[in-house]
Amino acid sequence: MKRMTVVGALLLAGLLSTTLPAAAQDWIRTGTGVGGEKIRIAVPEFRVVRNDPTATPLDKTFNDVLFSDLQQAGIFDLVSRSFYPVEPVGYPNEANLDHWGAPPVKASMLAFGNLGVSNGAMQVQGWLFDVKSPQAPQVLAKQYRETATDDNARLIAHRFANEIIFRLGGGINGIAESKIYYISNRSGHKEVWAMDYDGAGQHPVTHLGSIALSPRVSPDNTKIAFASYAKGGPNVSIYSLELGRMLNFPVMGGTTVSPAWSSDGAKLAFSSSRSGDSEIYVTDANGGHLQRLTSVHGPDVSPVWNPKTNAQIAWVSGRTGLPQIYIMDSDGSNIQRLTDQGYAVSPSWSPNGQYLAFAWIRHYGAGAPGHSDIYLMDVASRKWIQLTHDGGRNDSPSWSPDGRHIVYQSTRGGQEQIWTMLADGSEHVQLTFSGSNTQPNWSWK
Amino acid sequence: MPQDADIYEYREAIAPSLAFSTALHAALVACVLFVPAMMGHHGSDWGNNGSGGDGAMSATLVSGIPLPPNPHASKESVLATESKGLSESLPAPIAKPDEKAIAIPDRDAKTKKQTAREKAEEAAREAAHEKDIQKLRAALAKNALAKNRPVPADNSIPYGQGAPAAGPFTTFQTGNTTGGMSFGEGGGGSFGSRFGWYTDVVARKVHDAWQNEVNPGVSTARRVYILFDISRSGSPSHVKVEQSSGVPSLDQAAVRAIQRIDTFGPLPQGYNGNYVSVEFWFDYRR
Numbered sequence: 001m002k003r004m005t006v007v008g009a010l011l012l013a014g015l016l017s018t019t020l021p022a023a024a025q026d027w028i029r030t031g032t033g034v035g036g037e038k039i040r041i042a043v044p045e046f047r048v049v050r051n052d053p054t055a056t057p058l059d060k061t062f063n064d065v066l067f068s069d070l071q072q073a074g075i076f077d078l079v080s081r082s083f084y085p086v087e088p089v090g091y092p093n094e095a096n097l098d099h100w101g102a103p104p105v106k107a108s109m110l111a112f113g114n115l116g117v118s119n120g121a122m123q124v125q126g127w128l129f130d131v132k133s134p135q136a137p138q139v140l141a142k143q144y145r146e147t148a149t150d151d152n153a154r155l156i157a158h159r160f161a162n163e164i165i166f167r168l169g170g171g172i173n174g175i176a177e178s179k180i181y182y183i184s185n186r187s188g189h190k191e192v193w194a195m196d197y198d199g200a201g202q203h204p205v206t207h208l209g210s211i212a213l214s215p216r217v218s219p220d221n222t223k224i225a226f227a228s229y230a231k232g233g234p235n236v237s238i239y240s241l242e243l244g245r246m247l248n249f250p251v252m253g254g255t256t257v258s259p260a261w262s263s264d265g266a267k268l269a270f271s272s273s274r275s276g277d278s279e280i281y282v283t284d285a286n287g288g289h290l291q292r293l294t295s296v297h298g299p300d301v302s303p304v305w306n307p308k309t310n311a312q313i314a315w316v317s318g319r320t321g322l323p324q325i326y327i328m329d330s331d332g333s334n335i336q337r338l339t340d341q342g343y344a345v346s347p348s349w350s351p352n353g354q355y356l357a358f359a360w361i362r363h364y365g366a367g368a369p370g371h372s373d374i375y376l377m378d379v380a381s382r383k384w385i386q387l388t389h390d391g392g393r394n395d396s397p398s399w400s401p402d403g404r405h406i407v408y409q410s411t412r413g414g415q416e417q418i419w420t421m422l423a424d425g426s427e428h429v430q431l432t433f434s435g436s437n438t439q440p441n442w443s444w445k
Numbered sequence: 446m447p448q449d450a451d452i453y454e455y456r457e458a459i460a461p462s463l464a465f466s467t468a469l470h471a472a473l474v475a476c477v478l479f480v481p482a483m484m485g486h487h488g489s490d491w492g493n494n495g496s497g498g499d500g501a502m503s504a505t506l507v508s509g510i511p512l513p514p515n516p517h518a519s520k521e522s523v524l525a526t527e528s529k530g531l532s533e534s535l536p537a538p539i540a541k542p543d544e545k546a547i548a549i550p551d552r553d554a555k556t557k558k559q560t561a562r563e564k565a566e567e568a569a570r571e572a573a574h575e576k577d578i579q580k581l582r583a584a585l586a587k588n589a590l591a592k593n594r595p596v597p598a599d600n601s602i603p604y605g606q607g608a609p610a611a612g613p614f615t616t617f618q619t620g621n622t623t624g625g626m627s628f629g630e631g632g633g634g635s636f637g638s639r640f641g642w643y644t645d646v647v648a649r650k651v652h653d654a655w656q657n658e659v660n661p662g663v664s665t666a667r668r669v670y671i672l673f674d675i676s677r678s679g680s681p682s683h684v685k686v687e688q689s690s691g692v693p694s695l696d697q698a699a700v701r702a703i704q705r706i707d708t709f710g711p712l713p714q715g716y717n718g719n720y721v722s723v724e725f726w727f728d729y730r731r
Contacts, residue, residue, distance in 0.1 A: 108645075130640075133642075170708070170709050172708075
């Protein structure tokens with residue numbers, strides 16, 4: 001009798017497992033839909049005014065950076081410059097909207113302006129016009145004044161691009177001024193490096209002559225938390241970008257790695273084996289008020305906060321064998337497992353709290369073609385999609401502050417390098433080319 | 446040594462080895478058969494949504510990310526035709542009786558009776574018809590050459606069947622759902638025409654936030670109207686169903702699409718009011 005009950009239960013379980021997913025399938029959305037087309041924008045080269053000889057190279061930098069910023073924003077369809085009318089546009093009265101709205105340009109938006117240098121100061125005026133409403137076309141008018149250097153031309157272009165993206169992208173700040181922090185061995189040691197989001201201006205941040213791992217910049221962009229072997233065993237270290245030196249952080253003991261900032265900058269979560277088994281801990285930003293969140297045997301590493309609420313933490317746990325992604329409330333309760341096959345690591349929570357990006361080898365083990373690829377999971381529904389395909393080993397995804405881009409490391413070109421892509425898995429761009437560059441982290445703004 | 450003793454000795458020596466070998470092979474075969482069957486079990490097909498294999502859910506999640514999906518095909522209206530000649534049909538040719546055919550007496554009775562005059566008349570008629578066709582062909586060729594106009598594409602909208610020139614300010618389509626909206630601002634109501642770019646932004650954001658949570662049993666529903674305000678800072682508020690579709694899950698999906706949005710971006714600088722109210726409608730058809 002008992003045996004029959006067991007067999008019945010097994011049969012029922014088998015039946016459920018086969019029928020339930022089939023019923024759930026009806027609820028899945030199909031078709032990406034049309035109508036969300038990109039905004040067609042024309043960006044004629046900014047006109048040089050006031051004939052200073054130093055203005056021309058600055059103007060070139062400005063134009064190149066503005067064009068590439070808008071192109072990488074992910075919401076624009078930039079009209080090729082070869083289609084543009086020949087007359088230069090520097091001021092609103094020179095903008096003949098009929099020409100820009102008609103074929104072959106057919107732009108719906110026009111960004112233009114002028115750049116002048118006088119007495120070592122560079123002045124840029126920029127406008128954004130809605131080509132389709134000639135009565136009141138002005139959407140945006142901005143004026144910038146900085147010392148005339150190449151870096152400032154780049155900066156002004158980033159700022160103007162950000163304004164355009166903010167206006168037309170629905171109130172989401174552009175990422176043109178954001179930075180990416182990463183680990184590079186170019187100096188012979190693994191140090192924390194930084195670069196602009198487009199790969200420009202790569203430079204080392206720390207000079208510890210040791211091993212640095214998993215840099216995480218604080219939400220106010222003033223500090224970098226990372227794991228360092230500088231004081232013996234790996235411990236969480238904090239480097240102040242404002243002071244240019246290390247800050248004090250208590251030595252936790254054991255292997256203490258993978259720090260993560262809460263989005264208000266007040267808390268730090270990390271993994272530590274101070275008790276013998278690696279568990280997730282939370283402290284204040286200065287290391288006080290240590291609190292242990294997990295207590296199950298097995299490694300628990302790579303915590304990351306839900307930046308929208310700071311009420312949840314996603315992390316990687318090996319409590320059932322291979323590492324899997326879990327989430328819990330920030331007090332350690334309500335633990336849920338998100339992945340349940342393969343080998344899943346490196347979670348990164350999207351700025352709006354909706355998605356988790358992570359690296360996943362879905363079929364792990366002998367005989368399985370294990371590729372580590374970047375995946376995206378909708379936390380509420382547990383639906384996921386694969387973002388990278390057949391391109392070496394991809395790991396360490398990190399979201400951009402606008403939630404439209406993801407930076408990650410990949411070996412598709414041979415060595416480990418940093419790449420970015422749009423969050424739908426398109427437009428992969430390689431940012432680093434020399435040495436081995438890993439574990440990128442996108443700044444918060 | 447006797448010969449038969451040799452044979453017995455030989456047989457006794459091979460028996461244990463043979464048995465051992467057979468057992469070993471049997472074990473090997475068993476291994477080959479059963480081990481993959483045991484190892485091949487990977488647990489339930491979690492994440493595959495019951496579809497089996499490596500088929501992930503599909504790329505639909507992407508439109509939920511604040512990213513516009515692929516650019517869609519052009520839907521511009523095209524004039525049906527500007528050339529009269531192209532739409533004029535040629536007269537049907539008159540079928541000539543086959544000269545080689547053997548006449549069937551009964552059927553060709555009438556033809557037989559044809560007089561010479563009638564024959565001449567028919568010949569004249571045919572000649573005139575041929576001339577007409579030649580003329581039309583020449584006119585067509587001339588027309589086509591002069592305008593150098595390619596044959597109209599198949600996707601042309603026939604005259605009179607195009608969409609009305611004026612509709613809602615902005616529309617979008619995603620999956621089974623079509624949405625549109627109109628802006629009100631207390632007085633005037635010119636927001637949509639003055640700030641077309643902002644209405645585009647709103648439509649794009651709603652499109653990105655729309656998720657199909659409609660009950661799969663529903664094939665079609667009445668249009669649902671959602672009313673909400675956009676404050677000066679761009680955040681939506683006072684989201685409510687103005688007119689229900691009669692399908693609760695569609696109403697809820699529409700409200701949620703708006704509620705998912707934190708901000709549409711600040712209202713245009715040229716606009717003086719504190720907020721605009723937006724009426725958004727969704728059509729659903731499976």
